[in-house]
Amino acid sequence: MTVKRPLHPNVLRGHLQGHITLGTYLLDEQSISTKLVLDADTAEDWSRLLELADKLESKRIPVYREVSRRGGHIWLYTSPLPAHELRRFGHYLLKRNKLADLELYPKQDQLVTGPGSLVRLPFGIHRLTGVRYHFVQPDGRPLAPTIREQIALLATPDRVPDFIIEDILKRIPETELPAPTRSFKGKPHVIVGNTPSERIKNRMSVLEFVGQYVELDAAGRGQCPFHDDQVKSFQVSTQNNFWNCYAGCGGGSIIDFWSRWRKQRGESDTFTDTITELAKMLL
Ligand SMILES: [Zn+2]
The missing domain is CATH 3.90.580.10 (Zinc finger, CHC2-type domain)
Incomplete structure (x- = not known):
């Protein structure tokens, strides 16, 4: 559910204390984002994604591993980029590593109507399991001993270097951007119906x-x-x-x-x- 109200610190507190669950939108109004999230829904997919994370780190691409109930997310932080470029970069990473069946956020190349897809905001307490999931190190230990320290780390994240993304985008063909579809072209001359x-x-x-x-x-x-x-x-x-x-x-x-x-x-x-x-x- 989208709530159009300023985000009060108490709302964030409610999320961290497990009273409510917040989601976050990755695109701003100009369809710009600074985050790419790769999503694994099963334990099996998660282990495949963790292999990719290790591989990316070995190439000096910083990644953040967030465990979830059934799998996990890999977060990559970047400079502000148009969503369609970020998604091309993300799809390339997945495809290149035989993970093309996995999903990535943002899900929209650009916003047409509405704010786009919601990603569960980290560090909440899961409604079903009552468990709080952490960001973790490659060996599975929490990224930092406390949630407070993990948040502090993520407040100034290591970003994927621009030249790496530029380099990859140059290598892959640009797919055509879907035109905004708020109004439709080519209206037929006659539309039947009484009302x-x-x-x-x-x-x-x-x-x-x-x-x-x-x-x-x-x-x-x-x-x-x-x-x-x-x-x-x-x-x-x-x-x-x-x-x-x-x-x-x-x-x-x-x-x-x-x-x-x-x-x-x-x-x-x-x-x-x-x-x-x-x-x-x-x-
Ligand atoms: Zn539904």
């Missing part, structure tokens, strides 16, 4: 619409944008032309999706407000 909501639904398929906002695989599955989704709980059915989140966020038409999306952005999710905005975007 705006009918015309919106007939304007394009749910897959086509939702695919602009959620990264979907060939089966139409992806990470749900409406909850902190570690597995692909979200799916668009092309057969029945609806979306659904198996974790309980709901489902339905383009209109239902946009209503949830607006709510996520802290905007009104009423039918009228949703339809009004969609009509402006699509009709």
Whole structure:
């Protein structure tokens, strides 16, 4: 859930004390980030990722290892970089080391609407296990004896040297950036339907619409944008032309999706407000 309020120290304290769990967005409003997070969801993937971490360190690329419930994250800190460059660098590291099946954050090349994907903020206490997970050294011992000292270390992290990233980016072809998709090009001349909501639904398929906002695989599955989704709980059915989140966020038409999306952005999710905005975007 996105809360649009200044971050009060008490909120951070609540996270550290385990009363709440905070997430963090990696991109700023200009789609610039200083962090790359490689994500392993299983113990097996985590050991593969740890091998990569060791390898990177041997090449003087600083990494930070954060253990999680089922696997862990590798954090790389960089100079401020456009997300699409950071992601190219990250994908290269994964691919080069046969880890292309693992996920990386940031998940967006650039922000189109909304703040992007949420990463669980480190050092909280896990809701299910009641355990606080640490940043660790290569041998598994905590990075520093106390959380306070670990935070202090991460406040001034060792960053990946710029020349290393530049060097790698030069070697790989630039993929085309998806154009911002807030409004759609090539509107058809005739959109059938008696009401705006009918015309919106007939304007394009749910897959086509939702695919602009959620990264979907060939089966139409992806990470749900409406909850902190570690597995692909979200799916668009092309057969029945609806979306659904198996974790309980709901489902339905383009209109239902946009209503949830607006709510996520802290905007009104009423039918009228949703339809009004969609009509402006699509009709
Ligand atoms: Zn969901």
